[in-house]
Amino acid sequence: MNTNPLPLPVYPYRLNLPNGNILYPVVASYEYQAAAAKMNDTILQQTYRLLHEQGVPSNPQAESTGYYEVKTNERNVLSLSLFNYTFSGGAHGLTLQKSLTFDAETGRPYTLAELFKPNSGFEEKLTEMVRAQIRERDVPLLTDPPIVRPDADYYIADKALVIYYQVYEIAPYVYQFPYFPISVYSVQDMILEDGPLGRMIY
Secondary structure (H helix, E strand, O other): OOOOOOOOEEEEEEEEOOOOOEEEEOOOOOOOOOHHHHHHHHHHHHHHEEEEEHOOOOOOEEEEEEEEEEEEEEOEEEEEEEEEEEEEEOOOOEEEEEEEEEEEOOOOOOOOOEEEEEOOOOOHHHHHHHHHHHHHHHOOOOOOOOOOOOOEEEEEEOOEEEEOOOOOOOOOOHHEEEEEEEEEHOOOOOOOOHHHHHHOOO
């Protein structure tokens, strides 16, 4: 592994639709060209998946806007969030978010479970920490207290793992995406040292 990796160049590209204006990120890397191609393919697939989840292709009345945020771009880790806001009538539109975390050398995307050691019990630990934050912040719930699934939505931001839930998934609309930042040091004994989360520590 490159011991002093530079941030990856990430550029905005536009996907023009009759009823949408979608910006999505494209990764450029001369050093890791095959990995960049893999990441770009995954990003574009997810961009289209969000559009389909919003019903944009089948609803000519829907107006859609797409954008993205880069959360981490260092130590051969790229973590970013894709957003899609679609208005189809009614009081307000709906925004969906999907985050992707990659190994910049290989282009491999990581699920939440793949950040942790097997049989480490990370689901229970993270669930406990998320529920504690809900109590501390007095977040009103629309459901039973949430659990953290192995495929839960997350991104990495500096030395924090950020677990989040979709709009309306656990809380009222006014809360939008409920975010729960967790310091990597608080789960240090569970994470894979050579994985994306481990690299934020060492």
